[in-house]
Every structure is written in C-alpha cells, then in structure tokens.
Amino acid sequence: MRPGLAAAYEAHGLDMNRASVARMYDYMLGGKDNYAVDREAVAQVMVADPDVLSLVRENRAFVVRATRLMAEAGIDQFLDVGSGMPTAENVHQVAQGVNPDARTVYIDNDPIVLVHGQAILADNPLTTVVTADLRDPAAIIDNPHVGSFIDWSRPVGILSVATLHFVPDEDDPWATMAALREVSVPGSYLAISHATSDTVGETVGKVAEAYQRTAGKGTPRTREQVLRFFEGYELLDPGLTLVSQWRPPLPIPQPERYWFYAGVGRR
Template identity: 40%
Template sequence: MSQQTNWVPTTVNIDKPSAARMYDCLLGGSHNFAVDREFLEKILAVQPEAKRFAIMNRAFMRRVVLFMLDQGIRQFLDLGSGIPTVGNVHEIAQGVDPRARVVYVDNEHVAVAHGQLLLEDNDNAAIVQADITQPGLILTDYDTQRLLDFTKPIGLLAITIGHYVLPDQNPYGVFATYRDALPSGSYLAISHLTNDFATVKADELTEIMKSSQNNVCARGRDEVLRLFGDFELVDPGLVTTSQWRPELPDEDDAPERDGLYAGVAQKH
C-alpha cells in the first residue's frame, strides 16, 4: 500500500481520465486507473489504431534523442513528458553519456510524483510541474536553470504535446517563446495529431477527449510546420512518426496509420 501512495498524490483527479495516464496504459505501463482504461476503450472503439499511434510515437522519440546525441546534444528539455515509463529520455541519453542532463515538464500529478520518485537519485535529471503554455515559468524554474546551460545547444522535445495547446492558448506564441530561448545549434522535435488523414478520425477523437482532462486540437501539415518557425527541418522533413529515419525499412505503405506528423528542425 505504501508503494501505491507514493505515486498517487492526494491532489490527483481520478474522476476524469488523463491523457498522460492513458498514454502510459497504451505503452503497457501500470500508472493508470480504471477510469483511464475505460475511457481508452471508447477511444479504441472509434480509432483502433490508437495503440499504434502511441508505439510509433514512442519509437520516434527514441530515434530523435539518439539523433540529437549524435549531433553532440547533451541537454534536453522534454515538454509534456508524461509518466516516465521504460525507455524515457534520461535513460536513452544517459545510456550514451551519463553526464547528459534532462528536464522533464508535465502538469499531471501522477506523472510528476512518479517522475520525482524515479529521479530522486539522479543528479542530472529533474521534473518540473508546470503547464507548458507558461514557458516563462518553465524557462526560469530553478531546476531548468540548474540543469540546462542556455549558452549551449539544447534538444527541445515537444512530443505529442502541441495538440493539447488549444487555439485560444496561443500555440504559435508559446512555441515561439521556447524557440527564442534556445541558442544556435539547438534542435526542436515535434510530433502532433493531424486531421489531414481521414483514417485518423481526428474530429471524433477531438469530441471524445472533451470528456477527459485534456482537450485536443488536431492540425494540418501547414499548421504543424508553423510550430517550427524558421528552424530548418532535417531530412526527411515533416513526415509521419514511422517514416522519420526508421531503423529498418518500413514496408507499410499507409503511413497515415501513424496518426501523427513528426519532424526535427535545427536553429541556425
């Protein structure tokens, strides 16, 4: 029972499903509740590929971190990191270089509580509890400033977080603030739910998510590209998650099954 209370803060809302906890469930994690699993059944009834969306996105994140490490990046800011399940950013980065530094950001109480437990003995990683739509608070946070050197290139990860920033929350302004804070040589990685593919059923997913803690806004290709600002996309540009530098040849001829656009761009 004591282990249970470690990751379930008294402030957590277990009456409404959470995107972070549902993502954890899709990836086979255990930090979710019955309300999350029941809600996932509704999502899967509309979009049976939702688990593929999550798995392909997680694999994209891993390849992105390894790519950035290859480019010499040794510090990462992970926006909307969710619940740190196996194969998270600090495990990947510090597996290559133990000195790599990672700051996670999330506003979901379970994600933060579990992240704090996971990182309590890790001097080079921390989790900040904050809403990513408040970049000023995140960029000036004690742990952000302690771990990240903003005079050296940073890997900014916005993996499946942009679609949770709704139009009335000024998504392009929010992303611009983060981009402006990064020094030259930094990279920005984005994956984002799209409404460009009929098979994604973005309208239905948007409607369903209104009953959860996290509303979503799917966007088209041009809208997702705009989040990168004037950063230069690296090859292969903006594609779907499984199509971004796959480790093995992808025999799937329907990349829209990924559900998400994905890309990485560099600041010059």
C-alpha cells in the same frame, strides 16, 4: 494511490476523478500508473481508432530516434515538455546511452508525472521532473530548478512530442514554442510530433470526440499549422513527415493510419 497525489491534483486545479491524458498514455504503452477511469477512456478511444495502440508505439519510437539523433549530434542537455509518465526508453536513458553526462528535465502539467518521476529518477542526479504548464513558458524558462539543470547559453534539445495538440489555438502554443526558441542558442534542436486530421480525418474526429468526453479537448492540426512550430529552425531530412515515416528502421505499410506528423529541426 501514491501519498500526496490527491493534494497535488487539488493544488493544480485538476480533477482526480476525470481521466488524465498522461495516465491514459501510460496505459496505452502498457504501464501500470493509471486508474479505471483512464482505462475506460482508452477503451472509448480504441473504439474510435482500433489502431491507436500501434500509433502510440510509433510515436514512442520517434521519441527514441529523435533523442538519439540530438545526443549523437552533441546535445547534452534536454528539455522534454509534456514528457508523460516515465516509461521504457525515456529521453534521459536514450541520451545517457550516448553521453552518460547528458542532463534531462522533464516537464508536465500533470502532477502524477512528478510523483512517479521522483520515485523512478531518485537515483539519477542528472535528471529531474518539474510540474509546469507549457501555456506559461516563463514558468519553464525562468524556473530556478530548470535553470540549475539547463544552461541556456549552450545548445539544448527540446522535445514536445504528442503534447501540443492538447493546447487549443486560443492558448497560442506557437507563442510558447517561439519563447523556447528565443531562449535557445544556435545549434539547439527541436523535436515535435502532433496529431493531424490531414490523412484519416474521420477517424481522428472520432478520437477527438472520445478525448473531449473523457480527458479533455484535443486539437489536430494541418501540416501548415504544425510547420509553424518549427519557425526559426531548419528541418532535418526527411522534413515533416507522418510519424512512422520519420527515419524508420523499416518501412511501415499504410503510414497514414498513424496520424501524427513528426519532425526535428535545428536552430
């Protein structure tokens, strides 16, 4: 375990002995920053959906395509809310591949992301990690460290990918996205992917049960509910689609097996 991690978990009221969404996702992507409790939880998710590892790869490919689109459109500052652990082809790497001066702020409520991110990003002065909860948008928008990286008077690229379904309706994730929209100037972008039960609902129900038993509640949402996150943005082609159908390099058979919606909007 990394030094200081147990104290960071305690400070954020999190239980180190329970599986974590961030560490499970790291394991599903082939990373090493996870524990036995996370791997056991992923095993339960894989029983519920044997295709889930392909889903997370499709989702990650969406992160790359969406970031590249924004960077190529001229966006040079990115806010990745619910970023997860640093992995291959992170937002800052994709963005800096287009514009070496692009800045990225990673936000996650799991302190392990900060601990690993600090180590990995130490030599990249244009990139930083902040521990904050998206249920408290002011903690992001008014955070002085975020403010030293993001100039809110200029367009920003916001990503909240495979994250909003971990915020239940009662915590109003739409209010958070509305607050981030209000602080973003015209020309800003928003990329979202989000779990849905609209296609293979029975499978998704079993996955949700596996998460509930292990890491915590997940809330798949309907197309209409996901579209509401894009209020105030104009969706770019091809609109809100299943994740493997969003500008794929090659057509993927049976796209309904990858049960995330994905889209990119422009303010």
